[in-house]
Amino acid sequence: MSKERVTLSHVAQRAGVSAMTVSRALRSPDKVSPALLRRIEKIVAELGYVPNPAARALASGRTNVIGALIPSVTNNVFSDVLRGIYAATEDGPFEVQLGNTRYSPLTEEKLLAVFLSQKPAGLIVTGIDQSPASRRMLEGASCPIVQIMEIGSGPIDMMIGFSHYDGAAAATRHLIETGSRFPAFVGARMDPRTQRRFAGFRDVCSAAGCFSMSRCVTTPTPSTVTLGTRLFADLVARHPEVDGVFCNNDDLALGILFEAQRRCIAIPEKLTVCGFNDLEMMAAAEPSITSVRTPRFAIGRRAVEMIVARLADPGPDTGRGAAERVDTGFELVARQSTARRPR
Amino acid sequence: MSKERVTLSHVAQRAGVSAMTVSRALRSPDKVSPALLRRIEKIVAELGYVPNPAARALASGRTNVIGALIPSVTNNVFSDVLRGIYAATEDGPFEVQLGNTRYSPLTEEKLLAVFLSQKPAGLIVTGIDQSPASRRMLEGASCPIVQIMEIGSGPIDMMIGFSHYDGAAAATRHLIETGSRFPAFVGARMDPRTQRRFAGFRDVCSAAGCFSMSRCVTTPTPSTVTLGTRLFADLVARHPEVDGVFCNNDDLALGILFEAQRRCIAIPEKLTVCGFNDLEMMAAAEPSITSVRTPRFAIGRRAVEMIVARLADPGPDTGRGAAERVDTGFELVARQSTARRPR
DNA sequence: CTGTTAGCGCTTTCAA
DNA sequence: TTGAAAGCGCTAACAG
Numbered sequence: 001m002s003k004e005r006v007t008l009s010h011v012a013q014r015a016g017v018s019a020m021t022v023s024r025a026l027r028s029p030d031k032v033s034p035a036l037l038r039r040i041e042k043i044v045a046e047l048g049y050v051p052n053p054a055a056r057a058l059a060s061g062r063t064n065v066i067g068a069l070i071p072s073v074t075n076n077v078f079s080d081v082l083r084g085i086y087a088a089t090e091d092g093p094f095e096v097q098l099g100n101t102r103y104s105p106l107t108e109e110k111l112l113a114v115f116l117s118q119k120p121a122g123l124i125v126t127g128i129d130q131s132p133a134s135r136r137m138l139e140g141a142s143c144p145i146v147q148i149m150e151i152g153s154g155p156i157d158m159m160i161g162f163s164h165y166d167g168a169a170a171a172t173r174h175l176i177e178t179g180s181r182f183p184a185f186v187g188a189r190m191d192p193r194t195q196r197r198f199a200g201f202r203d204v205c206s207a208a209g210c211f212s213m214s215r216c217v218t219t220p221t222p223s224t225v226t227l228g229t230r231l232f233a234d235l236v237a238r239h240p241e242v243d244g245v246f247c248n249n250d251d252l253a254l255g256i257l258f259e260a261q262r263r264c265i266a267i268p269e270k271l272t273v274c275g276f277n278d279l280e281m282m283a284a285a286e287p288s289i290t291s292v293r294t295p296r297f298a299i300g301r302r303a304v305e306m307i308v309a310r311l312a313d314p315g316p317d318t319g320r321g322a323a324e325r326v327d328t329g330f331e332l333v334a335r336q337s338t339a340r341r342p343r
Numbered sequence: 344m345s346k347e348r349v350t351l352s353h354v355a356q357r358a359g360v361s362a363m364t365v366s367r368a369l370r371s372p373d374k375v376s377p378a379l380l381r382r383i384e385k386i387v388a389e390l391g392y393v394p395n396p397a398a399r400a401l402a403s404g405r406t407n408v409i410g411a412l413i414p415s416v417t418n419n420v421f422s423d424v425l426r427g428i429y430a431a432t433e434d435g436p437f438e439v440q441l442g443n444t445r446y447s448p449l450t451e452e453k454l455l456a457v458f459l460s461q462k463p464a465g466l467i468v469t470g471i472d473q474s475p476a477s478r479r480m481l482e483g484a485s486c487p488i489v490q491i492m493e494i495g496s497g498p499i500d501m502m503i504g505f506s507h508y509d510g511a512a513a514a515t516r517h518l519i520e521t522g523s524r525f526p527a528f529v530g531a532r533m534d535p536r537t538q539r540r541f542a543g544f545r546d547v548c549s550a551a552g553c554f555s556m557s558r559c560v561t562t563p564t565p566s567t568v569t570l571g572t573r574l575f576a577d578l579v580a581r582h583p584e585v586d587g588v589f590c591n592n593d594d595l596a597l598g599i600l601f602e603a604q605r606r607c608i609a610i611p612e613k614l615t616v617c618g619f620n621d622l623e624m625m626a627a628a629e630p631s632i633t634s635v636r637t638p639r640f641a642i643g644r645r646a647v648e649m650i651v652a653r654l655a656d657p658g659p660d661t662g663r664g665a666a667e668r669v670d671t672g673f674e675l676v677a678r679q680s681t682a683r684r685p686r
Numbered sequence: 687c688t689g690t691t692a693g694c695g696c697t698t699t700c701a702a
Numbered sequence: 703t704t705g706a707a708a709g710c711g712c713t714a715a716c717a718g
Contacts, residue, residue: 007711018689023713033687050460054400055711058694063397073429074422082416086443095457098441100429114438117393225624251624258629281568281594286601350695361705366697376703398695401710 006047014043026051057119066307067115068124069099069108071191072222076279077249077296078126081148084300085124092308094121103191105131112137119143122307124300128152128159129192144310146303149296150193151327158306160299160326164193167292167330168200171274172246174290174332176208180244180272184215186231186256187248188223194248197276201246215239223248228255229262236263243271250275250282253289261287268336278333288335295328302326349390357386369394400462409650410458411467412442412451414534415565419622420592420639421469424491427643428467435651437464446534448474455480462486465650467643471495471502472535487653489646492639493536494670501649503642503669507536510635510673511543514617515589517633517675519551523587523615527558529574529599530591531566537591540619544589558582566591571598572605579606586614593618593625596632604630611679621676631678638671645669 012019017036025032025040032040043049057063068085070078082098089096097120099111108125112134115123122144128151130138138145138156145157150164175183185201187194198216205211217231228251235242247253253275257267265271267287275282278293306324355362360379368375368383375383386392400406411428413421425441432439440463442454451468455477458466465487471494473481481488481499488500493507518526528544530537541559548554560574571594578585590596596618600610608614610630618625621636649667 005711008713009711019712020690021688024688027713031687036687048456050456052401052711053461054397054406055694056713057397058395058401058696059711059713061694061713073425074419076417076419079417079422086416096441098439113391113393118396225627229627254624255627258627261629281597284568284572284598284601286604348695352695362696363698363706364704367704370697374703379703395695398710399697401712402695402697404697404710 005052006049007052008049011040011043011047011049014047015040061119063119063121064094065097065118065120066094066122066124066304067097067099067118067120069101069111069115070126071101071103073098073100076251077277077294080296081300084297084302085304086300087297088301088304088308094304094308101126103189105129105134109134109137116141121311122146122304124148124303124307125156127192128155130156144307146306148299148303150196151325155323155325158303158310158324158326160302160306160324160328162294162328162330164196165200165203167276167294167332168197168246169204170330170332171276171290171292172201172204174334175244175246175272175274176204176210178244178268178272178334181210182212182215182239182241183210183244183246184212184235184239184242185217185246185248186228186235186252187216187218188221188227188231188252189248190218190220197248212239215242218248223251225251225255225258228252229259230255232256232259236265244274245271246274246276248276250277250279250289250291253291254281254285257285257287257289278331282333282335285335290332290334293331293333295330299328302328348395349392350395351392354383354386354390354392357390358383404462406462406464407437408440408461408463409437409465409467409647410440410442410461410463412444412454412458413469414444414446416441416443419594420620420637423639424643427640427645428647429643430640431644431647431651437647437651444469446532448472448477452477452480459484464654465489465647467491467646467650468499470535471498473499487650489649491642491646493539494668498666498668501646501653501667501669503645503649503667503671505637505671505673507539508543510619510637510675511540511589512547513673513675514619514633514635515544515547517677518587518589518615518617519547519553521587521611521615521677524553525555525558525582525584526553526587526589527555527578527582527585528560528589528591529571529578529595530559530561531564531570531574531595532591533561533563540591555582558585561591566594568594568598568601571595572602573598575599575602579608587617588614589617589619591619593620593622593632593634596634597624597628600628600630600632621674625676625678628678633675633677636674636676638673642671645671 008019008022012022025037029037072078101108124146126149128147147159150161217235253273256273260267273289275289275291278291282289282291351362351365355365368380372380415421444451467489469492471490490502493504560578596616599616603610616632618632618634621634625632625634
């Protein structure tokens with residue numbers, strides 16, 4: 001292991017060919033004679049040559065970086081998406097560059113400027129509520145772009161996700177159908193997707209004549225399980241009649257489960273709890289919690305695949321192919337407790 | 344917004360100075376006359392100039408990238424670390440490049456080669472069990488390196504973490520002190536840190552004369568809450584006498600909590616459950632679960648700070664300063680259920 | 687199938 | 703405090 005970094009020309013010299021040939025051998029092996037190819041590969045391995053990505057990017061004006069802007073690295077929802085992105089990236093030439101927008105459109109704007117300056121191969125952005133400036137930047141960008149986790153009209157380029165409104169509506173309908181007469185909403189963070197879930201809840205309740213704004217507790221604070229316990233405590237203090245809760249997400253739902261246990265409020269006999277996203281733990285919960293399953297891993301993976309496909313076949317001369325717009329849907333997972341009741 | 348990317352010389356031309364001067368103005372504002380500086384800054388803003396990182400990296404042989412290799416993006420433990428890393432980089436010039444090793448030393452090796460080829464400003468690696476090849480690469484690297492999440496002898500460079508063995512030992516002692524006579528261990532994934540936790544459990548139990556290998560259920564499968572329910576089911580089927588469980592992590596502990604509820608095994612009357620890491624949700628759980636709190640966010644943030652500090656002051660001529668080695672410790676969080684018992 | 691010539695956008699010298 | 707020249711390591715566009 002010498003201190004000298006080995007470059008393309010070192011390899012070329014050793015192989016007795018030009019740097020260009022080595023470059024080709026590495027990028028399009030079929031354009032080089034098999035014998036030479038093997039010789040070059042051997043030397044590359046011997047010397048431990050690793051291409052300098054900066055030089056490559058500078059010379060070619062392109063990178064193998066797929067930028068992914070997500071609102072949170074801690075939220076399980078996005079770590080599943082991320083896992084999908086990494087899974088799809090694993091065997092290809094692409095690298096992922098992660099950007100954490102922390103639910104701030106302004107942060108997203110800044111990150112976008114930085115990311116775009118790197119000439120990424122593609123870009124993944126979360127949601128459909130980009131700021132006007134962000135939208136402008138994205139529309140001016142010359143790489144494939146996928147908006148993920150939501151579905152809506154006017155995509156910037158490609159789009160894959162589902163309707164949060166519909167998901168919430170389905171959950172709320174289930175709540176009412178299983179007998180809830182005084183349904184409540186518990187939400188935190190209140191980002192655009194949460195807002196649309198709330199709208200779904202509100203509209204279904206209104207149509208059923210059981211909407212009450214006073215039974216909706218929300219806060220801009222990020223959701224946590226502990227926050228769920230507190231919001232639920234507030235709720236039952238003001239509305240002991242509540243017999244069903246639709247939660248913005250599973251963390252809050254779990255908090256409500258715990259708080260209900262603590263207060264000996266029987267689930268599902270006296271209270272039905274419904275979450276959103278159907279995180280892994282929901283399948284194990286006792287008492288059971290219904291949730292809306294969202295294909296987060298698949299969305300992440302598919303987003304990368306859509307970019308790769310576009311790169312392979314840019315399509316018509318528009319500079320941007322036909323904009324794919326994939327509605328993944330969701331799945332209401334209704335659960336019943338399987339506990340043996342204590343004697 | 345023109346299609347043309349704006350470069351340093353565009354800015355220079357507009358300002359009527361040389362590119363070099365603009366470059367200086369941007370990187371060391373104090374080496375340029377104040378009036379000129381302001382003029383340049385204005386033009387930069389007008390033109391929307393963003394430096395080309397590839398060109399910068401190529402010319403300078405350095406980057407502002409801090410590489411972070413972590414075993415999993417989904418595991419809450421590491422997303423907390425990641426959040427700390429991002430928090431510490433937010434206001435500085437550094438960018439984070441994430442690498443997902445998926446608990447594989449081989450994957451880590453490959454990623455390391457790629458990362459090192461980018462001449463990162465610094466590197467964060469998880470744990471102390473790098474493969475020999477990885478260790479060699481890291482030792483040959485010319486940037487600050489921090490091993491995180493564990494503490495041990497023979498650091499490659501810097502190190503920040505805690506003893507998993509001691510953490511597990513403390514938890515096990517607590518289990519025994521609060522009356523467990525037949526303690527069990529439930530573990531999944533069984534990565535090196537899990538192994539050391541197991542060792543801590545084993546040694547404390549052995550010393551207390553209550554170790555039984557048959558009460559230790561483990562699997563190489565990644566931990567999930569659902570897996571916790573299953574492993575616990577296996578355990579009680581074989582050992583109904585178990586009255587305390589130390590879990591490899593909080594996910595398994597939560598699964599055990601749920602399964603115990605399902606089987607109407609009273610916690611903590613008949614069973615004490617202890618997790619590891621003290622994830623946020625543990626504070627809310629009902630019945631309560633004891634856990635070992637680990638400073639994950641702080642470790643991530645501090646790791647970046649250590650790198651930045653080293654970069655600012657490389658220290659003696661050794662090329663590598665005195666290797667800091669920080670033991671963050673951990674905190675046993677013993678909890679008691681606060682439920683009102685049902686009438 | 688292989689080589690030559692430029693040059694990507696920036697920074698490092700060194701000089702003024 | 704500012705500028706000129708050279709080149710980082712690689713690839714595009716042509717030649718052969």
